Each structure stands twice: as structure tokens, then as C-alpha cells.
Amino acid sequence: MKRNWIRAAAVLLLTGAVAACGSDAPSSPDGVTRVRVAMIPLGSTLPVHVADERGIFARNGLRIERTEAQDPATFAPALTNGQYDIAFSLPTIVLVAAGKGLDLQVVNRMQRSTPGSPNGALFTKDRSLDSFGKLRGRKIAVPALTGTITDSLKYLLLKENVGLKEVEFVQTPFPAMGDQLDAGRVDAVVAGIPFSGALLDRGFHLQSEVVTAAVRKASDGKVTSGMTALFAATAAYTREHPGVIRAWRKSLQEAVDYLNGHDAEAREYLQTWLAMPSEVAQRSPLPEWTIDITPEDLRPYVAISRAVGTIDTEPDVRALVWQDHP
Incomplete structure (x- = not known):
């Protein structure tokens, strides 16, 4: 089953017969x-x-x-x-x-997710945007306006005293992030594998793995991977x-x-x-x-x-x- 990896997210239509969630799992005569x-x-x-x-x-x-x-x-x-x-x-x-x-x-x-295996990697074109505090007033491309990656980014911004209304979050499909960043339409993007590798190849600057950074901070260092x-x-x-x-x-x-x-x-x-x-x-x-x-x-x-x-x-x-x- 091939999936077009660059298409935007489609909404799943909940159709079909509904079975009681507590029922026995159907098995075939051979026990599968x-x-x-x-x-x-x-x-x-x-x-x-x-x-x-x-x-x-x-x-x-x-x-x-x-x-x-x-x-x-x-x-x-x-x-x-x-x-x-x-x-x-x-x-x-x-x-x-x-x-x-x-x-x-x-x-x-x-x-x-770790800094070496980033699945929520923050990239910038401007190398100087090297802290979350410096993102105040900037546009950031995110895969969705809510969710684990975006909430992690918001958490880190708040920890740097950046109000969430002081940043513009732009919902952007992963494959389009590089072009948006290169054109200056956004100042930073948060991307996952395999798109993070493509962004590195284009010369953008990897500033942080936001999910890992957020869970480290939220757990006082007890949890070290996202x-x-x-x-x-x-x-x-x-x-x-x-x-x-x-x-x-x-x-x-x-x-x-x-x-x-x-x-x-x-x-x-x-x-x-x-x-x-x-x-x-x-x-x-x-x-x-x-x-x-x-x-x-x-x-x-x-x-x-x-x-x-x-x-x-x-x-x-x-x-x-x-x-x-x-």
C-alpha cells in the first residue's frame, strides 16, 4: 500500500459496523x-x-x-x-x-526521540535564533496547532517567558517546511524523521529536539528521551x-x-x-x-x-x- 508522503493530512471518516468493545476477540478455527x-x-x-x-x-x-x-x-x-x-x-x-x-x-x-534521533527537531535559517527566548515575535511552522510536538514547543517557550500570543504558529505539512523556511515565510520549523534529515541536508540549523527538551525539563531530568x-x-x-x-x-x-x-x-x-x-x-x-x-x-x-x-x-x-x- 503506497501512501503519497507529501499529501496533507486527511480526516478519517468513522464508518462501518460498531461492535461492543468488551466482546471476545474473534478467532478462526485454527486459533488465529x-x-x-x-x-x-x-x-x-x-x-x-x-x-x-x-x-x-x-x-x-x-x-x-x-x-x-x-x-x-x-x-x-x-x-x-x-x-x-x-x-x-x-x-x-x-x-x-x-x-x-x-x-x-x-x-x-x-x-x-533524542538529540541524536530527533523526531521533533527545531530548525532555523538564521543561526542566531539559538534559544527559545529568541523566538518571541517569530513565525514557527508546526505540523499541527495542537499535539505532542506543538505542546512541547509551547511549554519550552513559556519556560523562557515567551507568551504564546507572542509567537505565531503556522500549521504546515512536514514536506513543505523547508521551502517555507527558505523563502522566509516562517522563521523556524519543527520537523520529524525523515524530514529532519532533509532539512539538515539543505543547510538549515538544528537548534533543539523539542520533545526531548520538554520532557527533560518537565521531569527535572528524570526522563531523558521523548x-x-x-x-x-x-x-x-x-x-x-x-x-x-x-x-x-x-x-x-x-x-x-x-x-x-x-x-x-x-x-x-x-x-x-x-x-x-x-x-x-x-x-x-x-x-x-x-x-x-x-x-x-x-x-x-x-x-x-x-x-x-x-x-x-x-x-x-x-x-x-x-x-x-x-
């Missing part, structure tokens, strides 16, 4: 369990695609039915309505859903089908291990699945894929989201992260 998965095709979610294409899910007793779309905000209500069993999400979306009383649990993360891609299910589903969650996580870990040991194949998958130009797929840094997540990994996002006004509750992160109890 059907799992309905909603996801966004990204570099960070490549292990899901690889686990499906290479039969890893099947070997672990799962038959995955994938729906690929571009708007993760629609996935949370679709989970609680029973349309999907497992769906892509973001830390911010999970926290907002919890505040609305939606019964979600994070079952795994997909990647780790995350911008998760998968979640309803808590009812995880309680009733822990074996499915274990098989899902095991399959993803096997796919991550394969990708980490096969660089050329990983880049070929990026090129074919995401319809990415060959030269971009070959140059771009690969995501730092990782599956495991703890409640403490999620905790800094509560502080970040509260500080910028995205949520006004204090969710229990221990209840929001699935923990295996065989």
Missing part, C-alpha cells in the same frame, strides 16, 4: 485472533507494517486488519466505540481522552485479551529487531510503503524504534499538557499504561 488496527503510515510505525508483511503477526497467532489514515485524533473515540481494537495515538491524545473519561490504555510506544508515537487500546480490551496484547508487543519487538539488523531492507520498506523518493530514504536517519513504555515515561506529558492548557486534569499515568501481570 483477528485484531483491527488503525494507524498512520510513518517511519515510526514501520515495525507494524513489517510485522504484517513478513508474517510475524501470523506466527504469533494474530491476523491484523489494518486501516491507514492520517488523523490520530479520530482513533480514540473509534476505539471506545468498538470500531478498532488497537490504534495509533500520541501522548497528548491519550491524556485528553482520559480527561474526557475515555477508557484508554497505552499498550506500547513506537520510538524514542516519544511521539504510541499504540493504545481500551482498558476493557486489555483486561479481556491480555494474550493478544502480549502477542502484539512480541510481534512488534521481533519486527524492530529485524529492522535494526537489516538497514537496507528498512530503507526499502520506507521507500515502497511511504512512496518516499529513493534518495530521501537512503539519506534519512532511521527512527530509534522501541516498544517498552512505563508510567514514568508518560508522566512528563501531564505536566506539559497542563502547563499549556491542553488538559486541566491530573490523569493517573499508572492506570493509563498497560502493565503485564501474567
